[in-house]
Amino acid sequence: MNEYLTIMKSELVLTAILFLLLFVKLGSRWKNESTLLMIQLLLLLNFLSGFFFNQNGSLFGGMFHTSALIVFQKNILSLAVYLISLLFADWLKKHEHLTEFFILMLSALLGMFFLLSSGNLLMFFLSLELATIPVAAMANFDLDKKISSESAMKMILSSAFSSGILLFGISLIYGATGTISFAELPALLNGSPLQILAFVFLFTAFAFKLSIVPFHFWTADVYEGAPMATTAFLSVVSKGSVAFIFISTLYTVFKPMDAIWYNMLMILSIATMIMGNLFALRQQSIKRFLAFSSIAQVGFILVGISSNSPEGLSSVIYFVLIYVFSNLAAFGVAAVISSRTGKERIDDYKGLYQTNPFLCWVMALALFSLAGIPPTAGFFGKLFLLTAGASRANYLFIGIAALNMIVSLYYYLRVIRSMFMEKNETPIGKIKPDMSTTLGLIICSAGVVLVGLLSWIYDYIVKLV
Amino acid sequence: MNLILLLLIPLITAVAVLLMRNANQVRWTALAGASIQFVAAFALLYFFNKERAAGNTLQMLFEQQYIWFPSWHISFHIGVDGISVAMILLTAFVVIAGVLVSWNVTKLTKEFYFQLILLSFGAYGFFISLDLFILFFFLEIAVIPKYLLIGIWGSGKKEYSANKLALMLMGGSALVLVGLLGLYFNTPERTFDLIKLSEIQISYEAQMICFPLLFVGFGVFTALFPFHTWVPDGHSSAPTAGSMFLAGISMKLGGYGCLRVATYLMPHGAKEYADIIIVLSSIAILYGAFATMMQKDLKYINAYSSVSHCGFVLLGIAMLTKTSMTGAVMQMVSHGLMTALFFAVIGMMYERTHTRQVNEMGGLLKTMPFISTVFFIVGLCSLGLPGLSGFVAEMTIFMGSWEHTDIFHRLATIAACLSIVVTAVYILRAVGRVAMGPIKDSFKDLPDARWNEKLAAVILILGIVAIGTAPFWLNDLISPATELIKQKIMLAQ
Structure with missing residues (x-):
């Protein structure tokens, strides 16, 4: 019994929080502010609990490891x-269904936890669905807002489509090899056409x-229509978890x-970087802008993945960690501005530095990190991805990829230029x-600055790999 | 001497600047930081010479090494040789002068000085790095402050220029990055360490790929033809101190990189590609000089003449003789001081007359004797008057390149020499139009230089004269280091 408790600890803690939230929803008459504060504390606890009582192992005949x-x-x-619950407080506090939002978000997170732990294609499929539908x-x-329902519709249709493709692939794999267990598959793969x-x-x-x-066609529309908190969750947490399992x-x-x-990775990576960058160049809405920039960032992640080496694995995980901080900071600033003023266009940011220097510096740090400029962590993240990719001597x-960094710099600088340089009456x-x-x-x-400069964080990841 | 000090002083200054409450405190803090760094640079020179006099013949002195990212074999490895010391001295001169001439910046003073000091931090770090990873790190750190300096405090089409500069320089550093990765994966133990890389034999094929990447990448910073187009726009839009830093420090990062990283580590590549670089830099020298003749704007004049003068740096490196490479380093120092002073003077004039057009000025010697005199001196230095630094540096390069006896090198040298005549034409014309002649009524009551401007000019002129009248100390400082590079090239027969 004890084994179940420790091996599945993360999932159990999360489930407990989910149930607690359900009761809170049913029973409490708390104001939104206090509920949000409680949720933030619970999520902090959830994050901190991840560092204690961890045990390696597998359960249910290798389904979960x-x-x-x-x-x-x-x-x-x-x-x-946790950061999302902090950053989007402004929007969340005003929302009448605050608790439900977190219940859905934590369900999706639970799905991602199972996804990362899955040891079987069936488990993988189920948890991927759990991670997608609540989103x-x-x-x-x-x-x-009508556009919000539209984005939900696009999201559900496109993910249903991709689930169908995934199931088809799984059934073909089963047909070709006779197993769906991750542990048994590698020995049976021989590169036959069916496989x-x-x-x-x-x-x-x-x-x-x-x-x-x-x-990628669903991305920009869904990102634009969804509330900023959901967009941030999609672009950081969803992407991160899928990148890990991928x-x-x-x-x-x-x-x-x-x-x-x-x-395949090489071709798709080049296409992803170029398309993401080219479309990001012309966006006016900050959300669409960040959507295409996140597409381009995935292209860079693929460069690291393509190395097929321990360095590739560690640098991808490191990059996602950095990406969490930098992308969330950018979304956080955009969300504060959008929730207070309703302005979401890059041109609206003109002259922002005169009135809000703090927000501008955070945004600048985040964008420099996304662009890979030192001393921000993004520099180290991108450099390590490219170094890992270069180990194949291609x-x-x-x-x-390096030239794409220049293109991406151009549009990140466009936002900086609006905020710092251009005048606005x-x-x-x-x-x-x-x-x-x-x-x-x-x-x-702090994450954007320190994760790069403090090298022990990267070393820690390298030791885990 | 502990080299970390050279990084700590700007860092502490930058933080202190951020903590200050009003513009005046910011200025004095920045000046204090720059002065301490100035003293530290001279202390470095003193201790360096003392060590060398005591018979320490190690290639790099004051080395320190701390493991940073063990899994990638990246360490924070710093140390200096004669070339680095010369470049650090140059940086210290330009920084203190830049801080002094920016005394009147009223728009976002705190942010302005913060950017200036951040830029100098990147430059100091670049010149002391012995690990190519941190060298690249510092190289890129120095780019964004330039972008913000031009974009926020600049004039004219500043957004366009800032963008162009940032993108072209980052493009250059992308090439550098690919070149560095190529080096990294072509060594048996996968290292970025400059000293270790210099000891192993990098394969001929790898050199043939990596050398052009690195040389062109760094070359973009030094206005290598045809990647010089950011120079005129960037310089003319930048605020005074921005132009000074850009031309005085930032363009030298590229020259240093070409010499220390590309040429030193890959002698085979350097030999194979030398002729192409000679052609390109000769074009830059002549084209820059002729393009300057056509300019009416003082900042454009100096920007195009910088293209021409930096061409000498690349020419000196590509000639691959000890004397020419020593000359290239001297030219970097000389041009850095000279061009910083040039931009400072242009800034002073512009602040008073509100024009940079040569045709609209005249007779300034009567109202601003000090500024005009400085303008004379720097003009003479630019056209290579003996006794000032420009002559010494260019002469050394010519002497070095004349050591080659074949017709190709001779022709390139002669072409480069010809540009001096052109330089004389445009400099004398500009100086004459601006300082002499009848004075306009609107210029009659203009004030002369203030104390801070005088101090900045005097510091830079002292540097120029010190090199011009007594070049041997600089030569002795640099030549042991270029001797090593030369030896490495000789071995690559």
Whole structure:
């Protein structure tokens, strides 16, 4: 019994919090502020509990397994969810269904935890569904906005489509090998055409979730319509969890097909970086802008994944950790401005530095980190991804990736230029973010600066891998 | 001497600047920090020479090494040789002068000085790095402050220029990055360490790929033709101190990188590609000089002449003789001081006359004797008058390149020499139009330089004269280091 408690600890803690929230919803007459504060504390507890009483092992005949590395990945996701609860307090406090939002978010997080721990394709499929469907409901949370329902609809349709493809791939794999267990699969993979077809289907499902070009079309619309908190959750937590499971599946289960997926990854990575960057160049809405920038970032993650080496794994995890801080900081600033003034266009940010220097510096740090400029952590993250990718001596590929960094710099600088340089007769007025948002922004900025400079964080990841 | 000090002083200054309450405190804090750094740079020179005099012949002195990212074999490895010491001295001169001439910046003073000091932090770090990873780290740190300096405090089409500069320099550093990764994976133990890399033999094929990447990448910073187009726009839009830092420090990062990283580590590549670089830099020298003749704006004049003068740096490096490489380093120091002074003077004039057009000025010698005199001196230095630093540096490069006896190198040298005549034409014309002639009525009551401007000018002129009249100390400082590079090239027969 004790074994079940410790191996599944993260999931059990999360389930307990979920139940608690259900009771709170039913019973309490608390105001939104106090409920939110309680939820923030619970999420902090959830994050901190990830560091204690961890045990490696597997359960249910290999369906569920965990290791120090998986626990670390779960901790990154928990941290991101905690930060979301802090950063979007402004919007959340005003929402009448605050508790439900967190119930949905934590259900999705629970799904991701199971996803990371899954040791079987069936488990994998179930948890991926659990991780996706609540997010579609979350996308609909701007209840009085039509565009929000539209985005939820697009999200549910496209994820249903990708689930169908995934199931088809799983059934083909079962047909070709006779097993769906991660542990038994590698020995049975021999690269026969049927297996390759099955793998392509599986890969496509991943590509949908990660919004890899050409499976990215849902991303921008969903991101734009959904409330900012959901967008942040989608682009950071969802993407992060799928990137983790993607890389661990490729590196363990499909290792024998390495030669096949290396080429696929390379082509898709180049396409993703270029398309993401080119579309981001012309966006006016900050949400669409961040959506396309996150597509381009996934292209960089693929560069790291393509290395098929321990360095690749550690640098991808490190990059996702950095990405959590930098992307959430950018979304956090955008959310404060949007929730106070309703302005979501980059041009509206003109002259923001005169009135809100703190918000501007946080945004600048976040964007520099996304662009990979030192001394922010993004520099180290991107450099390590490229270094890992270069270990295959494919310098043309690395060169294209490096040039894409320049293109991306151009549009990140566009936002900086609006905020710092361009003049505006009527800039956005002075905004005083509330305590928890400020705390969240400070944590994110500290993360953006320190995760890179403090090398022991990276070393810790390397030791786990 | 502990080299960490060179990084700590700007860092502490930057934090202190942020903590200050009003503009005046900010200025004095920045000046105090720059002065301490100035003293520290001279202390470094003193201790360096003392060590060398005591017979310490190690390639790098005051080395320190701390493991940073063990799994990638990246360590925080710093140390200096003669070239680095010369560049650090140059940086200290330009920084203190830049802080002094920016005394009148009223818009966002705190942020302005913060950016200036951050830029100098990047430059100091770059010049002392012995690990290519941290070298790259500091190289990129120095880019964004330039972007913000031009974009926020600049004039004219500042957003365009700032963007162009940032993108082109980052493009250069992307090439550098790919080149560095190529080096990293072509060594048996996967290291970024400059000393270790210099001891192992990098394969010929790898050198043929990595050398152009690194040289062109760094070359973008030094206005390598045809990647020089950011120079005129960037310089003309930047605020005075921004132009000074850009031309005085930032363009030198590239030259240093070309010499220390590309040429030193990959002698085979350097030999194979030398002819192409010679052609390109000769074009830059001549094209820059002729383009300057056509300019009417003083800042454009100095920007294009910087393209021409920095061409000498690359020419000196590509000639691959000890003397020419020593000359290239001297030219970097000389041009850094000279161009910083040039931009400072232009800034002073512009602040008073509100024009930078040569045609609209005239007779300034009568109302601003000090500023005009400085303008004379810097002009003479630019056209290579003996006794000032420009002559010494260019002469050394020519002497070095004349050691080659074949027709190609001779022709390139002669072409480069010809540019001096052109330089004389445009400099004398500009100086004559601005300082001499009848004075306009609107300029009659303009004040001369204030104390801070005088101090900045005097400091830079002292540097220029010290090199011009007594070049041997700089030569002795640099030549042991270039001797090592030369030896490495000789071994690559």
